[in-house]
Structures are given as C-alpha cells and as structure tokens.
Amino acid sequence: MSLFFKTPLDIEVRLDGDDSREHVEVKNAKGRKEKLPLYKDGETVRGQVTVRIKDNKRVEHTGVKVQLLGSIEIQNDGLQSDDFLSLAHELASPGDLTHPETFQFEFRNVEKQYESYRGANVRLRYYIKVTVSRKSADVIREKELWVHQHQGAVEESAPPPPSSVKMDVGIEDCLHIEFEYSRNRYSLKDVIVGRIYFLLVRLKIKHMELSLIRRETCGAPPHQLSDSEVLIRFEIMDGAPVRGETIPIRLFLGGFDLTPTYKDVNKKFSTRTFLSLVLIDEDARRYFKQSEIILYRE
C-alpha cells in the first residue's frame, strides 16, 4: 500500500469467541506488549470480515479472499519468509462495493503443527490475511493468532525418568565441584532442584550464579545465524565457600517467560535452553559450566 494514497477501504477482522478465549501477552518488535488469541492444534478458526468504504465512493475490486497462513520468517540480511501452512477461501467474486459488507469465514479443524515463536532472528507466526484485490493496489489486512502445543508429561512408552544429572567439574588442583540437578527434562511449570557441592576450593570465590540461556539457531551453514539470550539470572551464593559446603538450587520455572525446546522446526530453526552455572572470584575471573536442559509445555 502506497504511503501517499489513502486506502479507500477499511477492513476489520473479528474472530469468534474472542471474549471467552484465552489470550497470550507477547512482546512485539517495538518492545510493546500485545494480546493475541490462543489457538490449539486442530482447532477451527472462524470469524467475520467487514469491509467498509470511506467517503461513500464506489470501489471496484477483482475479488475478496481470506487466507489462514503459517509462516517462518528469518531475518538474515533481508527477510526470508516461508509458508508452511496456506489455506484460502474466496469471500466475494469480482464486483463493486457500494456499502459495508460482512463476510463469514471458517477454516475447519486446522492442523497447526508448530508453536508460534518470536525470537531474535526468527519468527513463526500464524495469521489471517484478507485481500481485496484491485486493478490498482490490493488492500490487505492481517490479524495474528498465537498457537501453543501441549505435550504430555511422560509418554506411555517412555522409560522411567532417569536419576539426577550429576557433573564433576573444576580446574586441576584449584577448584573441584559437583553440580547435580534433578533431571534433564522439565515442563515450563517445573522446579529445578539440585545442589552444588564443593570438594576443593583453592580459589577466592566471591559469588555464584545460575542462569538460563536460550540459544536460537537458524539457517544452514555457511549462513547459519545464532543468538544467545540470558532469560534468567539468579545469584545462588554470596560469599566464599569452603570444602564440604553444599549450596542448594531451587529454580521455579513458572515465573519466567521461557520457550520450550524446538528442534529443527520445519528444518529451519532450533531453540535450545541451557543451564549455566557461573562462579566469580575476587579478581573478577569467571568460571562456568553449561549444560542443556529440555523444556516442554505440559
């Protein structure tokens, strides 16, 4: 749409059940929060499109259609967009619009394989797109949906949860710790329970913190893009530990905005979460140990 010419039409899209539907607050590109309606896999998307004409003119068009699209957008020296879902309905055949018109639309039992995602270089979005085609410029209106996927906590055939994850790390003759936590797979509402046990401390440690880092990778080498973001940072110990000391870890995941682990979505991007333990000594040197944890939405 040209910036210099006002569009002769106003398009409004309303989704059914908007009042009773759960909404999700998502941060948009400008940092503002917007509320988007939440849909599940297999759920029908239905609503109305209302087209209004400005200035009482008569507007000629070559067709009105509504689409439900799911696309993955990668910001890599320009925007690459790929649709993995594309459904369309025709709302009106070519003709004239002289007064406001409302069209109903319904996309039945739509399969939504992936979760909506907004990341540093990648976005996965589902949206309704209404197009009034004209010989001059098309008039377009989009309305975004948000999709969550839920996984059962434990599948029937899965093996019993493994015993805790235990790691022995350190620097020869200087620092030796045992880093243990309950398991390597957590739901977004879980609690990470664990402990740090100090076996040898010949360094002057000032404090210790635990972070959750989200790493997003998209594209394939040689054009692979990677982004790391610290989602949570927690100081779990202030002061110098000695041999034999145990520091507990209790990290309640429910209070934070975390993303489940996505492996190779549509062969385009992955999102992984890492638990990162950092020790800082009196001369501001940092020692760290990172390990991946799998997050899922229950």
Add this chain to the structure above:
Amino acid sequence: MPNPFQSFESRDRHQTFDEIYGEPENFLEIAVINPITHGTGSGMYTDYEIVCKTNIPAFKKKSSRVRRRYSDFDSFRKTLELEVRRVVIPKLPEKSFLTTNKFNDQFIEDRRIGLEKFLTVVAGHPLIQTGSKSLLSFVQDDRWDKRKFE
C-alpha cells in the same frame, strides 16, 4: 517431581569442624611494601619487598619475604607471557622515561600500588598458580634470576 523444598543438609556429606571453621584452603596474601632506594648517582635504584603468606600447596614456602626492583617485575612479566600462553597477563605500572623523577615519593608509591595489584591478580590466577614455575620463583626465591627461564 522431587520436593522443591527438600533439605540438602542431611545427605551423606558431613563437614568436619575444621572444614567449617578452620583456615580455608585458599589462603593467599601477597603484598608489595617498604620501598627502599639504594645507591647514589647513576647507580641509584628502588626496590620493593614482596611479602607472601599462603597455605596453597603450589607455593613451596608458607611465608616468604623477598626484595625485587621494577626491572625484575618487567622481566618476570615477559617470562610469564611466554610460559602461560592461554592467559592474558595484566599490565605493569608504566615504565619511567629519562625525564621522570624516579625517586620522588609519589612516583614510588604509585608504582608500589601498581606492582601490588599486578602481583595479586597474577598470583591468584588458577592457571598461573598451577602452570608457572617462574611465578613461584619470583615470589619466593631469595634472588630472581631471569636467565633461569629464558
């Protein structure tokens, strides 16, 4: 799901009294003190005392006092850069020029502070503590001989 409020104290590890209240294993105190200017005329130079108290086994002596001058620090730093390549060695306080008054109190004090900072960071570094013979020699040997490490 394990109880998030479980206590970790009662597990099989118990700390001994000595572990809790005794001297920690990371005891290391290094100070650069007591500058003394020796000699007269063109042979004048200032040296500083390095006092070290520690229980870290890498250091052979539990306590030591030695005297070193700036040029000793300089050659030690060069040796260290070659010896421990993985680590970025901090800088020494600035060298003096022909026009600097090297024997003025403020200059000596600023230098002393800079040398102490340098040595504290270097001696406290785990990779240098365990990986450098020159550190142990520089801090604790009666004489510093740079030729031993060339």
